[in-house]
Amino acid sequence: MNEKHFNPVDYFFTWTEDWFEWDFVRAEQKARQDANELYFRLRRERKNPRKRTLKNQLITRGGIGSGHPQIEQIVDVFYVTWEE
Numbered sequence: 764m765n766e767k768h769f770n771p772v773d774y775f776f777t778w779t780e781d782w783f784e785w786d787f788v789r790a791e792q793k794a795r796q797d798a799n800e801l802y803f804r805l806r807r808e809r810k811n812p813r814k815r816t817l818k819n820q821l822i823t824r825g826g827i828g829s830g831h832p833q834i835e836q837i838v839d840v841f842y843v844t845w846e847e
Contacts, residue, residue, distance in 0.1 A: 767801060768772070769794040769841040774820045778831050791839070796840035805845045812845040 774790035776783065798814060805812035817840045825831035 764844055764846060766842060766844045768800040769800075770820075770822065771838045771840075772824065772836055776824070778825075782832070783834060785836075787838075794841055798843050801843045805843070810845040810847065812843055815842050815844075816840070817842065819844075 771787065771790040771794040774787045774793045774844065802812050802814050819837050820840045822836050822838055824834050826833035
């Protein structure tokens with residue numbers, strides 16, 4: 764079973780000098796779009812994909828040793844699983 768996740772925090776997130784910038788709306792749309800594109804491509808290849816959403820996941824960035832303050836965001840993470 765293969766799995767790929769699409770986390771909105773991985774999209775359009777950048778650190779500034781002392782904080783961060785993140786376009787949450789664009790990030791969530793892009794993560795959902797990428798998950799859907801993979802799902803439909805795998806479906807065309809007949810690999811029996813499944814989509815799911817893990818709602819309200821607590822994601823952290825930064826923290827001790829990173830040089831940035833620790834921040835926490837609650838996001839929906841999109842997953843696609845499939846069989847080879």
